[in-house]
Amino acid sequence: MLTFHLILCAALGHTAIARLHEQEPMYPDLHSIVDVVDVSTEPWTSKYGPQIDLGYAGPLSFSHMPYTKCLDDGKSRFDIAILGMPFDTTTSYRPGARFGPFAIRSGSRRQRPDGYTLTWATSPYDLGAAFLDCGDVPITPMDNAKAIDQMEAAYTTLLSRPVKGGATSAYKSRTAAFAKDGEEHPRLITLGGDHTIVLPILRALNKVYGPVSVIHFDAHLDTWAPPDDAVGQERINHGSFFSIAADEHLMTNTSIHAGIRCQMLGPQDIVHDDAVGFQVISTDDIDDYGISRIIKKIRQRIGDSPVYLSLDIDVVDPGLAPATGTPEPGGWTTREVKRILRGLSGLNFVGADIVEVAPAYDNADITGIAAANIVYDFMVMMQLDTPPQPHVGPFDKVDLMHKA
Numbered sequence: 077m078l079t080f081h082l083i084l085c086a087a088l089g090h091t092a093i094a095r096l097h098e099q100e101p102m103y104p105d106l107h108s109i110v111d112v113v114d115v116s117t118e119p120w121t122s123k124y125g126p127q128i129d130l131g132y133a134g135p136l137s138f139s140h141m142p143y144t145k146c147l148d149d150g151k152s153r154f155d156i157a158i159l160g161m162p163f164d165t166t167t168s169y170r171p172g173a174r175f176g177p178f179a180i181r182s183g184s185r186r187q188r189p190d191g192y193t194l195t196w197a198t199s200p201y202d203l204g205a206a207f208l209d210c211g212d213v214p215i216t217p218m219d220n221a222k223a224i225d226q227m228e229a230a231y232t233t234l235l236s237r238p239v240k241g242g243a244t245s246a247y248k249s250r251t252a253a254f255a256k257d258g259e260e261h262p263r264l265i266t267l268g269g270d271h272t273i274v275l276p277i278l279r280a281l282n283k284v285y286g287p288v289s290v291i292h293f294d295a296h297l298d299t300w301a302p303p304d305d306a307v308g309q310e311r312i313n314h315g316s317f318f319s320i321a322a323d324e325h326l327m328t329n330t331s332i333h334a335g336i337r338c339q340m341l342g343p344q345d346i347v348h349d350d351a352v353g354f355q356v357i358s359t360d361d362i363d364d365y366g367i368s369r370i371i372k373k374i375r376q377r378i379g380d381s382p383v384y385l386s387l388d389i390d391v392v393d394p395g396l397a398p399a400t401g402t403p404e405p406g407g408w409t410t411r412e413v414k415r416i417l418r419g420l421s422g423l424n425f426v427g428a429d430i431v432e433v434a435p436a437y438d439n440a441d442i443t444g445i446a447a448a449n450i451v452y453d454f455m456v457m458m459q460l461d462t463p464p465q466p467h468v469g470p471f472d473k474v475d476l477m478h479k480a
């Protein structure tokens with residue numbers, strides 16, 4: 077035994093062995109140094125001030141917001157958190173969405189911590205919620221059953237944390253009214269990951285809210301029944317997870333898709349989709365009915381129910397968002413998706429995600445930048461009571477009405 081220990085020590089080094097035994101932190105605590113240097117008189121600080129992170133520099137958190145490993149950190153509080161789920165081992169075509177959280181955070185670097193826009197007429201940081209980037213869930217790429225359990229455990233953990241209760245006085249309670257325990261729960265914006273991440277998320281949400289409605293932006297239905305010959309874990313993939321979720325009674329039957337344009341096996345797919353609880357807004361409906369009727373239809377369908385929003389980046393045309401696993405030509409523009417999202421403000425959102433960003437297929441980061449911009453929209457949308465008024469600018473209201 078001693079010999080074995082000596083060999084192990086030689087192989088790993090004594091420090092590594094000590095860590096194995098005592099669970100020491102991997103890195104020393106740099107803040108525990110006793111003799112603090114007065115930086116104010118040093119050449120840098122006295123001349124140039126604080127060491128700020130420029131847009132294209134610094135460690136990678138979403139839009140430079142505070143970052144912590146929330147699963148390890150019992151101290152930090154948040155109302156809305158960013159959480160990465162780097163997982164892509166249930167994809168049917170092009171893999172690579174495990175790099176999605178990195179690409180979306182990278183695409184967010186030019187966003188400002190006070191980012192006001194004309195279209196929203198506000199900034200997410202002025203609406204009260206305390207934001208925190210909670211890092212990524214360490215998910216095994218080797219065992220899908222374990223991976224799905226890891227995602228559910230992480231989401232359940234953070235959903236159960238006490239909320240911060242606002243960074244400013246503008247903060248409003250959003251979830252206590254329909255949580256089963258009557259308590260306010262944090263809301264998470266998840267960066268996927270392939271679309272299967274929604275199954276463990278819905279399982280976690282179910283424990284807090286019961287069944288929820290889903291607004292699903294996607295080129296594909298994702299309600300397909302598992303293949304007949306699939307057994308066990310093979311039944312769960314990024315095209316079948318909604319069907320599994322319905323079998324587990326995780327959703328109400330008042331869900332809705334937006335942006336569908338995929339090839340199907342036949343009309344029977346829509347019959348099954350209806351049984352899973354969805355109605356379909358197709359990509360072409362935007363030309364035939366317009367953005368305002370799409371918004372109206374979604375709001376009518378969802379009503380006051382607690383609702384989860386899931387956005388597959390492939391809803392956007394692959395010309396504008398090529399970095400995804402199953403691209404479908406002829407999609408909505410990023411602008412159209414953003415306009416519909418604005419119209420959904422005030423629904424009872426319990427969480428949101430953006431999935432299927434696979435940056436290996438990107439050009440000039442356009443997909444990561446588009447996805448990060450959509451996350452910004454989530455951050456505002458989840459905090460408003462009603463959609464913003466259209467920007468008027470040099471046009472008067474009469475002109476706008478005339479146009480309509």
Ligand SMILES: [Mn+2]
Pocket residue numbers: 271294296298314388432
């Ligand atoms: Mn999808």
